[in-house]
Amino acid sequence: MIIEVFIPEHYDPDTAYPLLLLNDGEDMFGEGSWNMDRVLQGVISDQKIRPVIAAAIYNQGQRMNWYIPYEDRWITTNWGPYTPNASEYAQDIFDYVIPYMDENYSIDTTEVAILGASLGGLISTWMGLKFPEKIKYSAGLSGSLWVADYSIFSEVEGSYDSGQKFWFDIGTNEWNYYVPLYRELDQRGVIPGQNNFYYEVPGGAHIPSDWLQRIHLPLVAFFSSMENSEPESLEVVLECIPSQSTPGLYFRRLNPIVILTNGVEYSLAHTASYSVLSGEAGLGTEGSFKNNPQTEIEILVEYDSLSETVNVPIGWCP
Structure with missing residues (x-):
């Protein structure tokens, strides 16, 4: 070698x-x-x-x-x-x-x-x-x-x-x-x-x-x-991801990204909790969701003491 x-x-x-x-x-x-x-x-x-x-x-x-x-x-x-x-x-x-x-x-x-x-x-x-x-x-x-x-x-x-x-x-x-x-x-x-x-x-x-x-x-x-690092801030990215194998198929996802005090950032996925505040949507345990694009919804994402409300507008993601 x-x-x-x-x-x-x-x-x-x-x-x-x-x-x-x-x-x-x-x-x-x-x-x-x-x-x-x-x-x-x-x-x-x-x-x-x-x-x-x-x-x-x-x-x-x-x-x-x-x-x-x-x-x-x-x-x-x-x-x-x-x-x-x-x-x-x-x-x-x-x-x-x-x-x-x-x-x-x-x-x-x-x-x-x-x-x-x-x-x-x-x-x-x-x-x-x-x-x-x-x-x-x-x-x-x-x-x-x-x-x-x-x-x-x-x-x-x-x-x-x-x-x-x-x-x-x-x-x-x-x-x-x-x-x-x-x-x-x-x-x-x-x-x-x-x-x-x-x-x-x-x-x-x-x-x-x-x-x-x-x-x-x-x-x-x-x-x-740093000897210890704690969650410092949370950003939730609303994602509409096209399938790599099926044309016309899109995946709706919430990607909650936490930043630690040492600067590391990573996705929470299944470790966050998700709940619908308004509208109707089916939520996965890891941030995926299904909704009617003709309706507006609000989803609350929570982790530790951090939280963010995400608005999904009408017509978002085909």
Whole structure:
């Protein structure tokens, strides 16, 4: 495996640093890339996160083989053949990358994170679910969780009681429905807002420029320099999301986004409560709703001590 390493300014070899693993390492550091070295140093210098050491792992042209854990006929038909070697990729990280970093740098092997986008987000989330004893934090930005008909949703098993944290997000311009994974983790005791973060990004697209606008959020969620963080404000975004598979079908949603005192923002989905104040609407438990577009409705969204009333005007959303 080929890696590039980021070391924070004022590196102290007598201090053990969390280790951040970055998929698609070719695209991570330097100008013309994600510039993650600058991003990391920026959030460290601003004291938004504790200093970390990062290892960017090159995919070496093996993205599909290394990052996809499952057989998927659609991928084979549309993208070409591949061999699902996610388990081998993970094992190489455990056998070679982490030991190399431990031998050459001062890292805390109990605080290992992995982050990636798209297929890199899929493998990050998969490794966090499958190896909680080795991966403490996992972040998937626009992760391709749809692979093999969302098979990853069934991977939530075992124990996550050692402080594991999960971050996954999706833009509404690429929308897939990831709330079930959010709920599954919640039901396993991975607490939303503490260890479990799902962010439904209004208008977000499947492009690096959009990922970079929010890349600091999982970093702060994992490595915040604040000891405690509490809900500070609530914004409810009214969404009309076109189906990716059925032309003319739209999903009506309330997306309540809470902002914590450390700056992390994420969607509440099923953790908020919803009630109709006026008009008629059928409410889902996670923010979805059905209504007659020819009538006006008001919906109250509540979470903790925060609340917001949302007005749905006549004629909104086809």
